[in-house]
Amino acid sequence: MSIIYQTTFSKIGEFAPDALTENMLITFKQGAPADLEDYCFIHSHGELTADIQAGDILDIDGICYPITAVGEVASFNLKELGHVTWRFDAAAEAEYPGTIHVKGDTPNKIKVGSVLSIKRI
Template sequence: MSLYSIEIIQVGECAVDALEDDMLILFNKSVPADAAEYCFVHTHDELRGEISVGGEVVIDNKSYPITAVGDAVNQNLGNLGHITLRFDSADQADFVGSLHLSGAQPSTLNVGSTISFN
């Protein structure tokens, strides 16, 4: 069973630019207007467990192993659906809200794309 499963409902104007820099910024529908342009806005889910190293994130059926988890990832994802996925295989989180993954970032995400945290 997935710990958290979402669908993209809005893509901010600058969100794909951030993705090209290996950052996928997520926020639920409560995203502040000034931040929305940088985010992939999604449906919110209930966090059903702890996201941790050794787990995986599945984006549109492609799996990315989790290599590092920032100290605030679980709290931020559970409360606001707001974290940054970094596709850099780092073994230490650079920011408290960063979740680091192994693998090349997706080229793009669209409305209807799905992401699950396992």
């Protein structure tokens, strides 16, 4: 298994945890526009070495979530902006172009220092 992306969360926007209650995790790299930062989990931004695809694995602090669908601009957005909306609904097709869907229970809490990785089998 190889890691195609890895980052560490450095800040949690005031309203970002609210999205978790709606089965979403919204990420953005450091330097996000101020009006978006309050709604995002801000991270240090790593290098995406390959486009994300269904079958890859999202790993948050050692908990693995199989990726079930990837929106057509999600890899580009992650690479350029560190911005993705992760949906914990196991959808087989992406709801929006910048969304990545995964299978598994939504994390209860993500903290500063939590590590997000994307792995390829």
